[in-house]
Amino acid sequence: MIGSGMIKFFSAILVAGITLTLISFIGNKAIIAQELEKDAVPIEVIAKVKTEPKQVKTTNNEEVAIETAEEAPASLEELIASADLKKGAKLSKKCAACHSFNEGGKHKIGPNLWNIVGSKAATKDGFKYSKALISFDGEWNHASLNEFILKPKKFISGTKMGYAGMKKIEDRAALIAWMQTQSE
Ligand code: HEC
Structure with a gap:
């Protein structure tokens, strides 16, 4: 009887251990996913910053006209x-x-x-x-x-x-x- 009690006791500890490991594993995954979600925002910002100078130029027609005249390949x-x-x-x-x-x-x-x-x-x-x-x-x-x-x-x-x-x-x-x- 004592033997079977001990087995039950230890298997309870084992199950608890596995459960804890699983929980912490899933938790880590969730944190990684969250971190990725956070990173996605700054990348978008960088992309916007990079395209902005072009947009600024096109609003200034004079500047663009001068630039294209200089860059136009010879006929x-x-x-x-x-x-x-x-x-x-x-x-x-x-x-x-x-x-x-x-x-x-x-x-x-x-x-x-x-x-x-x-x-x-x-x-x-x-x-x-x-x-x-x-x-x-x-x-x-x-x-x-x-x-x-x-x-x-x-x-x-x-x-x-x-x-x-x-x-x-x-x-x-x-x-x-x-x-x-x-x-x-
Ligand atoms: C491998 C031979 C070959 C080479 C290399 C070649 N041609 Fe020709 N070319 C011909 C032939 C054959 C004709 C006639 C095409 C036809 O009747 O369809 C012709 C026709 C022409 C014509 C039209 C002539 C007419 O009386 O209407 C011109 C212009 C011409 N070639 C220029 C050139 C120039 C310039 C080069 C060099 C960048 C050149 N060809 C290189 C074979 C060649």
């Missing part, structure tokens, strides 16, 4: 007007495998490009153009050359010009400025 025309022709000549080497640029130059894989700026597309005698370039029916001016050299196949879908494109607008502007010198 294609400005870049062509101020282009380094030597740089353009160097870049033309990327085209030279397929194009000659000199007067009376031979057609290669692509047509001779003497006098190309300002001329109608697909009109060089003796070159067999793709249907795509013929039906483009446009003129090679600064804007169209810029688009074509950027991504030939995007600008004239179906062109047989096998050139991926020149990414930098500064490079295209320098090349176009130099191409313009290859004319009468």
Whole structure:
């Protein structure tokens, strides 16, 4: 009888112990959750503080106008007007495998490009153009050359010009400025 009484006594202590441990564990979790909830507020505040300077600027129209004028990238025309022709000549080497640029130059894989700026597309005698370039029916001016050299196949879908494109607008502007010198 004493034995079973002792077992009951000790198991009561054991159950109490486990219960206490559980309670303190849940309590800790609750505290962590509370702490997280508290932290969420200051983060929002930080985010607000960070976006505020921009909002302040937009309320001052004059200030914004000055800033955008300074930051605006140069236009294609400005870049062509101020282009380094030597740089353009160097870049033309990327085209030279397929194009000659000199007067009376031979057609290669692509047509001779003497006098190309300002001329109608697909009109060089003796070159067999793709249907795509013929039906483009446009003129090679600064804007169209810029688009074509950027991504030939995007600008004239179906062109047989096998050139991926020149990414930098500064490079295209320098090349176009130099191409313009290859004319009468
Ligand atoms: C792998 C060969 C190849 C390279 C490299 C190449 N082209 Fe061409 N290009 C062609 C071919 C082929 C055509 C004719 C496309 C057609 O008929 O669809 C052409 C057409 C053109 C035309 C239109 C000519 C016209 O008479 O209407 C221009 C302008 C031109 N290329 C410029 C360039 C420039 C600038 C570069 C260098 C950045 C270049 N190409 C690089 C093969 C090439």
